[in-house]
Amino acid sequence: MSGTAGHPAAPAALLTTTPAPHGGAEGPGQEPHWSHHPALPGVIARLAAAPPLVDATETRRLRAALASVARGERLVLQAGDCAESLAECDPDRAAHRVAVLVALGDHLQRGSGREVVRIGRMAGQFAKPRSRPTERVGGRELPAFRGHMVNSEEATPTARRPDPRRMLRAYDASAHVFHALREQRQPHTGVDGPWASHEALIRDYEAALVRSTPGTGPPLLTSTHLPWVGERTRGPGSPHVALLASVANPVACKIGPTATPDDVLLLCRVLDPDRTPGRLTLIVRMGRARIARTLPPLVAAVRRAGHPVVWLCDPMHGNTVRAAGGRKTRYLPDLIAEAAAFRTVLDRQGQHAGGVHLEVAADEVTECVGGPVHREDQLGERYTTLCDPRLNPEQARRLLNTWA
Ligand code: PEP
Ligand code: CO
Secondary structure (H helix, E strand, C coil): CCCCCCCCCCCHHHHCCCCCCCCCCCHHHHCCCCCCCCCHHHHHHHHHHCCCCCCHHHHHHHHHHHHHHHCCCCEEEEEECCCCCHHHCCHHHHHHHHHHHHHHHHHHHHHHCCCEEEEEEECCCCCCCCCCCEEEECCEEEECCCCCCCCCCCCCCCCCCCCCCHHHHHHHHHHHHHHHHHHCCCHHHCCCCCEEEEECCCHHHHHHCEECCCCCCCCEECCCCEEEECHHHCCCCCHHHHHHHCCCCCEEEEECCCCCHHHHHHHHHHHCCCCCCCCEEEEECCCCCCHHHHHHHHHHHHHHHCCCCEEEECCCCCCCEECCCCCEECEHHHHHHHHHHHHHHHHHCCCCEEEEEEEECCCCCCCCEECCECCHHHCCCCCCCCCCCCECHHHHHHHHHCCC
16 A cells, blocks of 8 residues: 555655755765876875874864853854965965954954954865856856865866865965964963864865874864864765764854754754754854744754854855846845844844854955945956955954944
């Protein structure tokens, strides 16, 4: 007898699993196609023998700082480029980027009256997930740019070919940026850091930098202090989630508008099985139009399940639009509105709105509209991003002012 005989048809929504958030290239599909590249084994061997970029003392301190955020005592500012450039990791450029992060943290600290934990999207943010495997540039269909760890943004088929040797360049560049971060440690702020974070996307790279010390519990992912899983790779059975579940670092995960309470609870169970404050940060990126509807059930589910997560608002990635000229942009009022709605949702449930996750350039770019960039037709003036449109520092300060 048929198993469904006599039962009413279930509503379609209950039959479908969570749709892939952006269609196309999700999950392991985000891995570069380089498994047969002759250089790959040697690159992995060199990474596996390379000195760790972070140590357990640092990651423990960040975990403790994030625990205090989870308790409602501090705020997080996580900020930096969408895609870091290998060309901007020399000592001067790296120091400048770190200085902008620190200054924005100071700004938020003054405005909010709370200590701010500063975390850069830097020292390893070299790999980008893409919604489509190819893109049209100047009338040509080319493999998508996937970040400097994988290929080059230059618009030729050769430049877009994935090259595993780029992982070594990314490691070396990261080491330089870590040096700049450590140079600007500010003990007087009361909060350690600034810290580093990036999306742990390229498993060949990340797995080679996992190190264990016998007898000291889970191994450490030594590529960064705070690795995160992106919206496109967080799905059920994700190897990226499994990798972060296995390491001792504080970890984070992006949560977009298709996430159900069950999806988020599963992520919490896997990434924070012991309900440890500071272990798991959820970075919410819903979009201005959707956050008021999509976020409350997720916050309620996590609260009821007792996971002491840090809730961060990424107002960037749900608010990307195409400007008339075809460039990707974001409107500052949309970002401010999403951040305000985020705080309202958290406040209503008695939860701490833990801070913001921003894409900010260290220079006066014109990639988002708002503040000093009055109109879309100014976007062409200094549009230099390798990937998503970033705020310039003044636009970021305006957004942070609304948090205060
Ligand atoms: C990003 O942070 O640049 C990014 C790709 O975000 P998401 O995974 O949320 O789309
Ligand atoms: Co981005």
